[in-house]
Amino acid sequence: MATKDNSTSSEPVSAAVPGAGQSASAQPAVVRTKIYPITKYGAPVLEARTKPVEKFDDELAQLCEDMFASMYAASGVGLAAPQIGLGLRLAVIDVSLGKNPEAKLVLANPEIIQFEGEQREEEGCLSLPSFRGNVARPQYVTLRAQDATGKTYEMKGEGLLARAFCHEIDHLNGVLFIQYLGLLKRDLIRRRIRKLQKAGTW
């Protein structure tokens, strides 16, 4: 999910971050984090089925860290695996934009188990840069998911977090926020995207 200030970059770059282990072992002290380019609307993977996450190994942990890094690089508050071209039931969320380490959430095989209330706010998506629309979402959403180690957790989110839960789980079901917009607004966005695609700027 995109922030209000929707400046995105799809340039693949590599950033070095300090590694956690500074031990005397042969392990390098620097871990390479991969910044993935974000898949844009029109790519079939965004509307395709996704497979459950089954292996909770080091590779998955690295993928999650790369997804966080890619999301921060694009100034997003949520990123789902199809947005980096992977048909996996996996998403990351951080509504603090990297300011609070406790706000970092890995959602593997997530499902909504309860929701209540309603909120209407503008929503955006990193896969639809510069387009926004009003989408009604529940004010409170209780989620059940697994973290990067495979541990199941439940969490109740309110406001923006509840919205992010819904938005990212939608991605795993091939649903984009423009599908909630009125027909006129949705067609307008699609026409504008087609123009951008023709111009080679999408």
Ligand code: NI
């Ligand atoms: Ni999105």
